Amino acid sequence: MKVLGISGSMRENGNTAQLINVILDGVKEAGIETEYITLADKEIRPCTGCEVCKERKWCVAEDDDWAAIMEKVLDCEVLILGSPTYYYDINGHLKNFIDRTYSLYHDRKLAGRKGVAVTVCADRGCERALETIEGFLNTHEFSYLGYVCGKGYAPGDIRKDGRAMQKARNIADSIVRFLQPED
Numbered sequence: 001m002k003v004l005g006i007s008g009s010m011r012e013n014g015n016t017a018q019l020i021n022v023i024l025d026g027v028k029e030a031g032i033e034t035e036y037i038t039l040a041d042k043e044i045r046p047c048t049g050c051e052v053c054k055e056r057k058w059c060v061a062e063d064d065d066w067a068a069i070m071e072k073v074l075d076c077e078v079l080i081l082g083s084p085t086y087y088y089d090i091n092g093h094l095k096n097f098i099d100r101t102y103s104l105y106h107d108r109k110l111a112g113r114k115g116v117a118v119t120v121c122a123d124r125g126c127e128r129a130l131e132t133i134e135g136f137l138n139t140h141e142f143s144y145l146g147y148v149c150g151k152g153y154a155p156g157d158i159r160k161d162g163r164a165m166q167k168a169r170n171i172a173d174s175i176v177r178f179l180q181p182e183d
């Protein structure tokens with residue numbers, strides 16, 4: 001699949017999910033294949049720091065949902081990664097997901113893909129959450145197609161953030177321009 005959106009929020013239809021899906025809908029309108037994954041119903045165990053992945057080049061914790069999602073990340077051209085802001089940073093569930101990608105770092109298996117960062121906060125802290133996602137994208141040598149930081153508290157509030165909605169549509173246009181440069 002071309003464009004994969006992943007929300008780390010435990011709210012299945014929360015603000016992060018909705019903002020990512022505004023981007024995906026814009027991309028879909030151009031006829032480009034997309035997929036959306038929520039981590040809300042997924043089991044993602046933390047990295048144990050065992051370092052066995054340095055030899056095996058894959059995370060050895062095999063009995064949860066991480067590997068199936070990572071296969072999809074490996075298969076995509078553009079990854080949209082989003083998180084709610086928890087204590088001025090990304091939420092723990094997404095951090096666990098990211099930490100386990102250390103197993104792919106040794107051979108730079110994710111390098112060359114394009115990345116978009118999405119964060120939502122009620123009031124403050126979005127920027128640091130954004131930096132954490134950017135740290136993931138930079139470390140894995142993604143190139144950056146842009147970001148959206150939105151404001152919202154209760155699920156659906158993000159729809160009232162007109163600036164974030166517009167930015168999400170602009171990011172969709174950037175992704176389409178990248179994937180269909182001749183149009």
Ligand SMILES: Cc1cc2nc3c(=O)[nH]c(=O)nc-3n(C[C@H](O)[C@H](O)[C@H](O)COP(=O)(O)O)c2cc1C
Pocket residue numbers: 009010011013014015016017083084085086087088089120121122123124125126151152153154155
């Ligand atoms: C544990 C927890 C920590 C939070 N920390 C912050 C914060 O540091 N700054 C902020 O502005 N909002 C904070 N919020 C509010 C969420 O970022 C906000 O509700 C956001 O819209 C949630 O996104 P979601 O609907 O995608 O889960 C926090 C919420 C929770 C549950």
